[in-house]
Amino acid sequence: MELQNDLIIRAAKGEKTERTPVWLMRQAGRILKEYRDVRANLSGFKELVETAERAAEVTIQPVDLLHVDAAIIFSDILVVPEAMGLTYQMIEQRGPWFEKTIQSLEDVNQLIVPNPYEHLNYTLEAIKITKKELNGRVPLIGFAGAPWTIFSYMVEGSGSKTFSKAKKMLYTQPELSHALLQKITDTTILYLKAQAECGADILQIFDSWAGILSPDQYNTFALPYIAQICDAIQNVPVTVFAKGAFFAREEMGKLNCRTIGLDWNMDPIESRKLIGNNKTLQGNLDPCVLYSSFSEIEKQTKIMLDKFKGLPHIANLGHGVYPDIHPDAVRCFINAVKSY
Ligand code: CP3
Numbered sequence: 626m627e628l629q630n631d632l633i634i635r636a637a638k639g640e641k642t643e644r645t646p647v648w649l650m651r652q653a654g655r656i657l658k659e660y661r662d663v664r665a666n667l668s669g670f671k672e673l674v675e676t677a678e679r680a681a682e683v684t685i686q687p688v689d690l691l692h693v694d695a696a697i698i699f700s701d702i703l704v705v706p707e708a709m710g711l712t713y714q715m716i717e718q719r720g721p722w723f724e725k726t727i728q729s730l731e732d733v734n735q736l737i738v739p740n741p742y743e744h745l746n747y748t749l750e751a752i753k754i755t756k757k758e759l760n761g762r763v764p765l766i767g768f769a770g771a772p773w774t775i776f777s778y779m780v781e782g783s784g785s786k787t788f789s790k791a792k793k794m795l796y797t798q799p800e801l802s803h804a805l806l807q808k809i810t811d812t813t814i815l816y817l818k819a820q821a822e823c824g825a826d827i828l829q830i831f832d833s834w835a836g837i838l839s840p841d842q843y844n845t846f847a848l849p850y851i852a853q854i855c856d857a858i859q860n861v862p863v864t865v866f867a868k869g870a871f872f873a874r875e876e877m878g879k880l881n882c883r884t885i886g887l888d889w890n891m892d893p894i895e896s897r898k899l900i901g902n903n904k905t906l907q908g909n910l911d912p913c914v915l916y917s918s919f920s921e922i923e924k925q926t927k928i929m930l931d932k933f934k935g936l937p938h939i940a941n942l943g944h945g946v947y948p949d950i951h952p953d954a955v956r957c958f959i960n961a962v963k964s965y
Contacts (some may be wrong), residue, residue: 652697655946656946672702709808721784724782738811746776774833775803868888871888922954
């Protein structure tokens with residue numbers, strides 16, 4: 626299927642584009658009333674993730690309603706630990722919760738490296754349906770969590786401000802930590818490859834809790850596993866977004882991926898120097914700018930775009946869009962990028 630709008634793919638490959646492409650992390654769900662309507666007819670978030678037709682429907686909503694240059698498949702990074710053997714619940718207003726967590730080598734040994742076509746087939750089906758329904762309008766982004774971020778949920782059992790239980794494991798049980806990280810990595814490689822086989826045009830790795838590690842820990846327990854994933858995926862462009870990993874930008878420039886995502890703390894000009902000219906950069910407007918007036922959103926978006934000017938760039942926020950942002954503010958941001 627030929628893509629009518631392939632701006633993001635071309636930008637990710639480092640090619641020049643007529644204008645800067647734009648999409649938003651967490652654009653599916655969260656801010657759209659149309660998403661909440663679909664979700665209200667089901668038992669909750671998990672049923673939506675596991676019902677391929679409905680997941681495809683909410684994946685396409687931002688393309689129709691916000692006119693972004695890419696869709697991102699509606700799912701969650703936590704489907705991976707679940708497929709490995711730890712089921713989670715998504716608790717309303719509170720977030721994810723795992724009944725069983727990883728504490729010992731025995732726990733790690735009990736985890737499986739699942740065949741994605743067996744244990745994660747609902748997302749693969751959703752990708753196939755989405756590709757068919759998009760009919761080439763825009764590319765589809767597949768994704769997974771980075772091994773360290775998945776590890777932190779599997780050890781901690783829920784969200785946390787500090788993830789101190791997960792970090793404690795890195796310091797006190799490094800061998801166990803590596804065994805778990807390797808198993809997550811093996812699973813993630815199979816899962817991302819399957820997403821590409823089923824039609825995903827770009828793959829993004831979310832390392833949401835990168836910023837809580839020390840630079841040493843990041844080099845030991847996070848980057849080598851991300852590198853394995855990048856090395857294993859050859860047919861589609863890969864984006865690595867490591868939130869808070871400002872200290873690792875130079876190393877990230879050496880990854881075998883096409884695009885590096887920047888959060889809003891990372892200055893684009895400084896990041897370009899550290900990462901080099903061979904990568905496409907993605908980001909990085911502070912999501913909170915979208916709480917301000919339209920004229921301020923336009924002004925801040927232009928300031929951001931100016932800093933990325935001249936080399937391949939995919940416009941985005943510096944992290945996911947917040948649930949209480951008005952869709953019109955998102956539209957204002959998107960239009961500001963498109964008319965730059
Ligand atoms: O980008 C998209 O719109 C595609 C779908 C997507 C979701 N989660 C749907 C979701 C993606 C890419 C994710 C990634 C994800 N999930 C990350 C990495 C990105 C980031 O934001 O740092 C993380 C850390 C998670 C784990 C997670 N999922 C948490 C902590 C929560 C609860 C808080 C929240 O974000 O709302 C979720 C739930 C979740 N995942 C929702 C959605 C739409 C909200 C659930 C609902 O509808 O009630």
